Amino acid sequence: MKNFWHIQLHPNNQSEFPPEKVKKILEDTNCIGMDEWADGWVYLNQFRTILKIGDIVLVRSKGPLALVEVIGEAEQTPNPDLKFDWFENRRKIKVLQFFDSQVQEKIGRKVNGIFPTVTFASANTSEFIQKWYSLYTNTHMQTQAKSLLEYKKQIILQGPPGTGKTRLAKEIAKEMTIKHEISIHDIRSTLRVGLVVPSSSNYTKYTILEITDSKIQLQLENEKSDYPISFKDIQKAFAKRLWITGQKNGSDPYTAALSKYIFENLESDKVKLIQFHPAYAYEDFVRGIVVETEDGVPTYKSVNKIFAELAEKALHNYQDSLKSAEQVSQEKLLERYLKEFKEELALQIEDNDGKLFLKDTSTYLFQVEADAVRYTGDNWKQNTGLRSLFSDIATLYKSDATTRKDVTENTQISSLARSHASYTLRVLDLFKAFMKGKSLEVQNQEKLDLKSFVLIIDEINRANLPSVLGELIYGLEYRGDAVESIYAVNGDRKMIIPPNLYVIGTMNTADRSVGHIDYAIRRRFAFVDVLPIIDPIKNELAKVMFEKVSKLFVANYTEVIQSQASPKRASTLLSDFRPEDVWIGHSYFLTSKNGEEGNNEIKIKMKYEVLPLLKEYVKDGILRSNEESSDDPVQMVLKELNEL
Template identity: 35%
Template sequence: MERRTLENICKGINVWTDWQANYKKFVPEFIKEAASGSHWENWNQDVFHEFFIKSSDQCVSSLKQGYFTNKEKEAIKTHWDEIAPLLQKIAQEQYNPQYEVYNELKTQIREYTNFDRRAATNRLIAGLQPQLLCTIVNQHKLWELYALLTKHVAEPEIEWKPTWFENSYQMQQLFKKALQTDDGYQIITYPWQVYEEHDFTHSNKAPNNDMSEDKIAEISALLKYKKQIILQGPPGTGKTRLAKEIAQMLTDANSTSGLTKEIITANCQNQTSIPTAKTKLNFRILGVNGNGVRVENSEGKEYTAPYNDIVNMYEQKAWEKEGVIINGANSYSAAVAKFLYGKLNATTTSENTKDCKIIQFHPSYSYEDFVRGLVAKPDPDDKGIVYNAENKILAQIAEEAYQNFALNQSTSQPTAEVNISHFQLFIDDIKEQIAESKEQKLSLTDQVYLFEPDDKKFKYKGDNWIAHKNGLNMKYSELEKIIASGVKERSQIKNIPDLQELTKQHSSYFIRIVDMYYEYLKKHPLPSQTEVVETKLKNYVLIIDEINRANLSSVLGELIYGLEYRNKPVNSMYAIDGDKQLVLPPNFYIIGTMNTADRSVGHIDYAIRRRFAFVDVLPEALEEDEEIYFNTAGFTKVAALFNSNNVSPEFEAKDVQVGHSYFIVKKQDAPSIEERDELFRLKMTYEVVPILLEYVKDGILNGTVAQMDVKNYIISLKQ
């Protein structure tokens, strides 16, 4: 097949003039403002909005290639004094790439973002150097264009480099040469339009596998809608890591944003230098005392910034406004507030939280391991072994999510919160009565009594009970719901929504405790004014790694119904305290990961498949950064195997291609280039090649590559 020239392809492009005009309007002004080194407040605000605030249709790359979140935008403003000098250096040099400064800016911005906003950062840099860098700011899409051009276009080959900056520079110069111009403004749409519009004969671009920040946000939105998703792809594509990032995005919203004395104290214990709120001088935090934070100014004089003043400055973002910092005392509080704002809004990378759990399925995993099952324990009366039903990981996190959801949704929420602030004192009083009684119990009726209270429940039973001889649980959370509802009659308890069946069945016992509570209130009345604190709705996430390795129909059981009909009770085959009901609330999310190359694992039937959304997570060329090296040459050679000529018709290339994680070496593991190259060799020889040879053995790969038998080609990859 005859190769066309890039010049010939570009002649068939109908330039996107609106984008080009917008680019020519804003980019020169952006360069001018950045080159001045001035504070963002002194910029032309239309220009600042275009590059730092706008979240769609931005002039450098209008095709949704990654944007900063609102929280991250505020952090960038807060740390402007650290970012502005780097923007200035780049803007003042329009003819030579500034690779070191690019990386400095990227590293600096990374400190203020929840994820590596590569595309958003690349956009800023590309906008500052239009003559040098192209407008495809997404690394994966740039690599796709590179692969298509090297395969189908008759141009001198360009070598794929480790970073987006180098590859973007090469691509821009390639298009300049093809279009015979030195004016970057004239060609800004061409790389994108060639990628998007040109029909490369017999070539299919890879499925959309953009795992940039916008794609992660899109998957998060899908998860919020569907409630459960499965990330599917071949081995080594980062499915589990992506699941953790999505879970973090959801659970990050659970944290509170208010500043308290405790938070201030925890973050200001150690001596540290901080910038002032408005000037370029520095203060120094010396520690804390009973009144506030001890601050030393540039002249060595000490002042205490009061806690209340710091909170006030923090809430107002006083360092961004005129007229708020009106005296010297305010400046100390504002400086501390600015420091705390930047620190608290920086990225958090905690992998495990109480709101997020992760498990891995295996072929012998069962319903009793995952949802609810019988557990053998020694009889407390020393009469052998007893078998009690217990909630497992799914039911545990679902119950916690449901308790949060029920409190948040309660129409009597203010009453519940006011009473519950007093409720714990009442529970403590009951505990004391039980502890002080000779028999360590408190009677509810002539034959039924409370005993063995703990942090979550009372136990109760009757002397003549044959069933439940070890007692049942009277949960404090159930008592709270009854009190919150305002119900004071036993017959009305059955009408309260969201109560467990056991509570309704044994309402005569529960109402006795409720009566005791109101008697307690008569002796210990509530304060006349009590602050009402609303229960915040939280997100809870369960990650199931290798979800298709277990028999899902068997493991999920009746919860297949609960996945679709959220907040509707389903009956388990096991009862806890006489209650069989399980509920999956709408604030509970499930993320599964699935290896599409593993045909030995269980099939997901259509009933379950219908209840999940499936997201492809496929191999992509990465760029080196401050944390990793990427074996680009090795990745490209292996990727050449996965096409319609070499992959068996029984498989799709996207389901079996070896993922990018096999080509990554962490910089902390390779202090020198020699050690990096040796790790590249070891991973290729002992991780990648064995998988590929197994593919040949299983009939997945066949044919010839680069005029070599596929098996010999694979063996040649050993370095």
């Protein structure tokens, strides 16, 4: 097992070795070290003989500086450079992480425990070091997976049950879409009057009473008094991650609560999670047909499903991010005018007894919808009429379309609009009349940033992927190219997957009841192994049981846990299976409770979750076991679990 230590990497003249210099020593030499002095033989002996390869050392220099892992045996360097790497006794290390504001956001800065100022010493009881190392192991995999996702665009997190694949996928998605600063628009779009916001510790609740141009009026639960919180203070709290780093001032609990709520909800529309199952189909995932009934008359309509919806949002953002600030601001203003135009149309239809006739025709507008207005004629066979999309009207308005030819030759609008150009042109004329006297000139121009959109597909291998993905098998690889769907939405079969849409799949490698991922699909995804780790397990009984269960799958358990070596198959695991695919994960061994209460929860988990799973492994021929033998390693573990 890993041990934790601390060291201050400077001689007595600390002033000549500031943190910046100590950091450079670590970067240039990849070593930590100690000198020799009369009373220091105890520390030196620990450094040379007790400190092991794989141990974790906190390097301190006026506070935490770096977390390093020992990778070499003790060595001596005679006549060292006293002005730089001054230490004669040294150990090769790998720098895992330097302390920075992001680490401080998660675990704080205070190093608990009383450590000698210069000497090297054990720190196994340091909660700070353990938190930092746990954070590193989690974020290291997360960082690697995120980098791979940014390169490949779609990855699959694969591993045995209980390794936290879905949780990791959510953390990666959050990291991909997170904002480090927020605007007043972000605050306004996330918070609303009447919203009840929990405190950052979930101890109490606050209710938003009012939102003005510059502040939010907040009321504490069970109190009559209310407090003004400025947008500026909320922005500062968000940037500092105040709900993590600690609250000092009187208004901090309020700003921490509001900024945390914004952090958790601001970009929620950019991350979607679904779970595949054997009955899942293309029509559930990409595009399908829905039935809408009006006045007892059913109509069939092709609509975008979760993938196509998110792809469309991502594409709009991608295209908008390429536009100038002036163009984006004008389009935002145009959207506002379109909203007012819709309201105006609805009033005119109502004032004309439900029939607003288009100029020089017997065709009339009769219903305003969220994205279109419907039109029909009294003699039309299709009772529900046709739809004129407001997005098409906006596109034609921006292109200064005036003739039927302008409509039919515009490839940026839907085929439905082009096919019925005469009617489209008349609706456009109504909008032009509405816009008369209105300007698209904008003083405060704002450029849109490119944003990431993430789709998480849990249990991705449980569906028939070639059938579910369809033409997306091509579209996922060739981003930006239009692919033809079997369904036309608003008269258009084309669909584009933009480069800012990312896909994260999770796959339980122990589940043999699901289909195989064929090579064509496999080639389009990168695969990341998510294996069991011991670091999140805090309960001592759970640690003991995790080791015993793990050794049924992994022959070199200690080596894997300490140095993240590749697992070797245990003698109890049949040769058809890799440890990486079936080794039971650490999630089964976690508890948030302490003491006897925690032990009781672990006992329940062992008896009613882990034990049945191991028995299933024996039954399925994954684990080799002889029920007749009293010293059979599998049966011994099963017996111990059953007796807990």
